[in-house]
Amino acid sequence: MDEDDHILPKDFPELKNDTFLRAARGEEVEHVPVWCMRQAGRYLPEFREFRAGKDFFETCRSPEDCCELTLQPLRRFPFDAAIIFSDILVVPQALGMDVQMVAGKGPTFPEPLKEPDDLQRLRSKVDVASELGYVFRAITLTRHKLEGKVPLIGFSGAPWTLMSYMIESGGSTTHSKAKRWLYRHPEASHALLKRLTDVIVDYLLGQVKAGAQALQVFESHAGCLGPVEFKVFALPYLRDIARRVKDRLKESGLDNVPMIVFAKDGHYALEDLSQSHYEVVGLDWTIDPCVARQRTGGKVSLQGNTDPCALYATKECISEIVKTMVEAFGTRGYIANLGHGLYPDMDPESVGAFVEAVHTHSRRLLNHK
Ligand SMILES: Cc1c2[nH]c(c1CCC(=O)O)Cc1[nH]c(c(CCC(=O)O)c1C)Cc1[nH]c(c(CCC(=O)O)c1C)Cc1[nH]c(c(C)c1CCC(=O)O)C2
Structure with a gap:
């Protein structure tokens, strides 16, 4: 047995940089914290080298591999948070579904849900500790290996986004198979969403118990729904998840952790999202920061929202874009990020320029107050 198998979720190294956590709670900061969705990804040559020839979900099931991939971007850039390397589709797997990561195609479900009767194929009771314990072990190991450098974010897919994958089998532009369920089988849809919610609550709670210091819920397919x-x-x-995770943390005598909801292309729901028990609302790049501030009324912190493609610009341009963005959001209750994940063909140097620009411009703004 590897010595890491004995690593326990206690006696974690003291946190040295809590800027991200303070910004999530709307407290004062010395600079605006920044991290990037998909910061552990194929744009890094060391990531490509490490992942070469290995099955994606095999990697997800190895706590040591997840730990290494989580730490890689932090060795290069002064990010203010780490996000555990894993995937949202481990939850459908825990429910008993087969999911493959097909090169050049993305995630695929060989036997997607077709009709409500297919719900019987799902495990009726999911013991997250045994089905997803590998994620908890990855989190605990990474918390130790991070040495308190920055906080560690855990995550889950949101029920609707996971449901749409389980029915569509993979990516889709219309999501019409999954949306068909909503209109044709609303009761079965709610039954599935409820089951996913129950698993997600246990899963997120387990992540905090394992050492996650913040949680992000990805509603990546909000954009194909209407208000x-x-x-x-x-x-x-989404509301139920935040409320239940917070209640259960309290019951267990654990401290609250900030929760982020990221509903991509869902800004038609911004007002509602800002009153759904999440401390932070993540934004994609299609909304103006000032409009987002107005519509969320200072009730929550905001995260985002540079267009990922802005990283194809020159360093000087990236700096200007970031300056405008930080000035618009303001330095309080704000976490800089992209409006979606980094793409594999991006230049790591541009990511470095993005991070540096956030720190530099926000420090300048804060020093002039
Ligand atoms: C929809 C979704 C998925 N996974 C995720 C989402 C929500 C965020 C979003 O909206 O993009 C979440 C996710 N996936 C991954 C992370 C790790 C942490 C991080 O952000 O650095 C996170 C937070 C690793 C990953 N998950 C995946 C990769 C790339 C594949 C690889 O490493 O071999 C990574 C780094 C695979 C994946 N996983 C998924 C897709 C669509 C793909 C294929 C993407 C592609 O091929 O470009 C499902």
Whole structure:
């Protein structure tokens, strides 16, 4: 047995940089914290080298590999947070579904859910400790190996986004198979969303117990719903997750952790999202920062929202874009990030320029107050 198998979720090294956590809670900071979605990814040559020839979910099931991939971007850039290397699709796997990562195609479900009867194929009770214990072990190991440098973020996919993958089998532009369920089988849809919610609550709680210091919930497929469907099939479950995770943390005598909801292309729901028990609302790049501030009324911290493609610009341009963004969001209650994940063809130097620009411009603004 590897010595890491004995690593326990206690006696973690003291946190040295809590800027991200303070910004999430709307407290004062010395600079605006920054991290990037998909910061552990294929744009890094060391990531490509490490992952070469290995199955994606095999990697996800190895705590040592997840730890190494989580730490890689932090060795290069002064990010203010780490996000555990894993994937949102480990939850459908825990429910008993087969998911493959196909090179050049992305995630694929060989036997997707087709009709409500297919729900019987799902495990009726999911013991997250045994099905997803490998993620908890990855988090605990990474918390130790991070040496308190920055906080570690855990995450999950949101119920609607996971449901759409389980029905579509993979990526889709219309999501029409999954949306068909919403209109044709609303009861079965709610049954599935409820089951996903129950697993996600246990899963997120387990991540905090294992050492996650913040949680992000990815509603990546909010954009294919409209405001009415979102209110019925997404928002109630997102709310339920935040409320139940917070209640359960309290019951367990654990400290609250900041929770981030990222509903991509879901700004039609911004007001609702800002009142759904999450401390932070993540934004994609299609919304103006000032409008987002207005519509969320200072109730929550905001995270985002540089267009990932802005990283194809020159260093000087990136700096200007970041300056405008930080000035618009303001330095309080703000976490800089991209509006979605980094792409594999991006230049690591541009990521470095982005991080540096956030720190430099925000420090300048804060020093002039
Ligand atoms: C929808 C979604 C997925 N996974 C995730 C989402 C939500 C965020 C979003 O909206 O993008 C979340 C995710 N996936 C991954 C992370 C790790 C942490 C990080 O952000 O650095 C996170 C937070 C690793 C990953 N997950 C995946 C990769 C790339 C594949 C590889 O490493 O071999 C990584 C680094 C694979 C994956 N996983 C998924 C897709 C669509 C793909 C294929 C993407 C592609 O091929 O470009 C599902």
